[in-house]
Amino acid sequence: MTDLSFYRNIGIFAHVDAGKTTTTERILKLTGKIHKLGEVHEGESTTDFMEQEAERGITIQSAAVTCEWKGHRFNVIDTPGHVDFTVEVYRSLKVLDGGIGVFCGSGGVEPQSETNWRYANDSKVSRLIFVNKLDRVGADFIRVTDQVKKVLGATPLIMTLPIGREDEFVGVVDLLSRKAYVWDETGQPENYEEKDIPADMVDDVETYREMLIETAVEMDDDVMMAYMEGEEPSMEDIKRCIRKGTLELAFFPTYCGSAFKNKGMQLLLDAVVEYLPSPTEVNPQPLTDEEGNPIGEYATVSADEPFRALAFKIMDDRFGALTFVRIYSGKLKKGDTILNSFTGKTERIGRMCEMQADERNELTSAQAGDIIAIVGMKNVQTGHTLCDVDHPCTLEAMVFPEPVISIAVAPKDKGSTEKMGIAIGKMVAEDPTFRVETDEDSGETILKGMGELHLDIKVDILKRTYGVELVVGQPQVAYRETITQKVEDSYTHKKQSGGSGQFGKIDYTIAPGEPNSGFTFTSSVVGGNVPKEFFPAIEKGFKSMMDTGPLAGFPVLDVAINLHDGAYHAVDSSAVAFEIAAKGAFRQTMPKAGAQLLEPVMKVDVFSPEDNVGDVIGDLNRRRGMISGQEAGATGVRVKADVPLSEMFGYISTLRTMTSGRGQFSMEFSHYAPCPANVAETVIAKEKEKRAAK
Helix, strand or coil: CCHHHHHEEEECCCCCCCCHHHHHHHHHHHHHCCCCCCHHHHHHCCCCCCCCCCCHHHCCCCEEEEEECEEEEEEEEECCCHHHHHHHHHHHHCCCEEEEEEEEEECCHHHHHHHHHHHHHHHCCCCEEECCCCCCCCCCCHHHHHHHHHHCCCCECCCCCEEHHHCCCCCEEECCCCCEEECCCCCCHHHHHHCCHHHHHHHHHHHHHHHHHHHHHHHHHHHHHHCHHHCCHHHHHHHHHHHHHHHCCCCCCECCCCCCCCCCCHHHHHHHHHHHHCCHHHHCEEEEEECCEEEEEEEECCHHHHHHHHHHEEEEEEEEEEEEEEEEECCCCCCCEEEECCCEEECCCEEEEEEEEEEEEECCCEEEECCEEEEECCCCCCCCCECCCCCCEEECCCCCCCCCEEEEEEEEEHHHHHHHHHHHHHHHCCCCCEEEEECCCCEEEEEECCCCCCCCCCCCHHHHHHCCEEEEECCCEEEEEEEEEEEEEEEEEEEECCCCCCEEEEEEEEEEECCCCEEEEEEECCCCCCCHHHHHHHHHHHHHHHHHCCCCCCCCCEEEEEHHHCCCCCCCCCCHHHHHHHHHHHHHHHCCCCCCCEEEEEEEEEECCHHHHHHHHHHHHHHHCCEEEEEECCCCCEEEEEEEHHCCCHHHHHHHHCCCCCCCCEEEEEEEEECHHHHHHHHHHHHHHHHHHH
């Protein structure tokens, strides 16, 4: 059994094309897990094993690999950089203890870098920073560290400095040891020499080293006082202070190099060992009740505790159904029977394995701190807690964003309908932000996701992986409805014609709810005019109607309902009668409450060459965008804006035309906002026309 202090569960994350996957490849080469380097641009990388990943040169899934460095066990997850797949980043951070944020030496802090950094802050994940691609034209290590301060509000602790710039970048200086490491041009990571610091860098090295030590010693009052009195701290004290500050998120040790050219990687791996936490050094996972509320107990990270684990990813591949699991406490052996606390069902562990991207090594046992895959589990979904049968518990749940875009699909070959249904079912189990539903009126299959690329790749997977050719409709925006006025009203459901009848009367108020509150129901009934036993049925009736708004039948957001009076009949009143009354009340009152159409607004981040910024801003304004900021960089300008999703379809083609192919953009859901009257009229009319035609 491995000592948990030798475990490092880490994620590698960044903006698309900053070099995360290449960095992972170099880590695997250095740790002896692979012998031939696979390149992203050649579609051969170890962690980008899906056909779509290899073709597009982006990481779609979070691939897990296990390796060792200097006696320490690394579980490494390479995450996507594209915004449509940030759920993979979110759920990976949920089960990791530390991370490496990779930034491009020329691109700097790019849009998705900010999103990933925010997720990591929310999860309180300790991080190292690796400024990559310093061999590129325009690369500037210090400029990127300044951006980290300004854009991310983080404190980079500079640990190395680059030797040479752009195509003359040859190595790095380790500030703590005052040693220079220079690599030859063979491209092999082990082909380097330890040299004296170049003469023209000596002053800079001493300046940055002093800044490093001054920042680090602030983590220990005794060491800081001694340093202020002129005493040089020992290397042991400095590293201890750096580790403490890293674990407390006070700063982020920052390294530089070129993963593609194999320069600077060993120092980064050493830093993972020295400064990132083991599983026992992070806050333990809280346990919750069935409603998700903390109960004040925790899953202590220890192999001696009862078994507790979180299923954080489901994947169906050529090996069969795989459930990726992070074990927080206890041990798991082949043949054990465990409990799924969400379903209340038990499962026997048949096979489990350690993953090497799409390869796997069979295991007979695993323990706290391990990230493994279990083969062939049934009825397990992302976020479910797996635990010891005699010690049932629930770990803190994962919360995923709602989809904002949808498409209608149908198989070209009607005989493939069942095949399509099975395939989509597997894909929905794998990706919590990918949803499917059947339109009740038309019978169409509707796929929902986080963006155009997200759904494009899902359709591609259905075609290539499952052999289902589809007819695909145009993307549709996920509009919502809400209300703007408070209305007090009354409704009676009465069906009494002899024998057992139905009766339920309710007096209620419907009002706008707090933003993001969804649906809230309260009661202020005094006395027994409406018995409490009927309250759940009334709430259920109102809530069931939130799926269909009064304007165009879109789901309703942020409505607060208060039941304040009513009446019942001793014989004819029932839960069913009051539920029907609530449904009728909703239909009656919602049109009186100032119904309003809402549209999803996206946070858009555009990179443009300086010469094209005016065109880019003008185009965003024409798309009803609100410009929220501009920031000039070394290679262009970043423009930030809030833009309705309906205006962003096909934007990448327009941007490429405006910028001669040099522009880039990313977007993520920001919030729902009221539609302008002219837009709302058009949307409502089209939706009514569509529903009438079904």
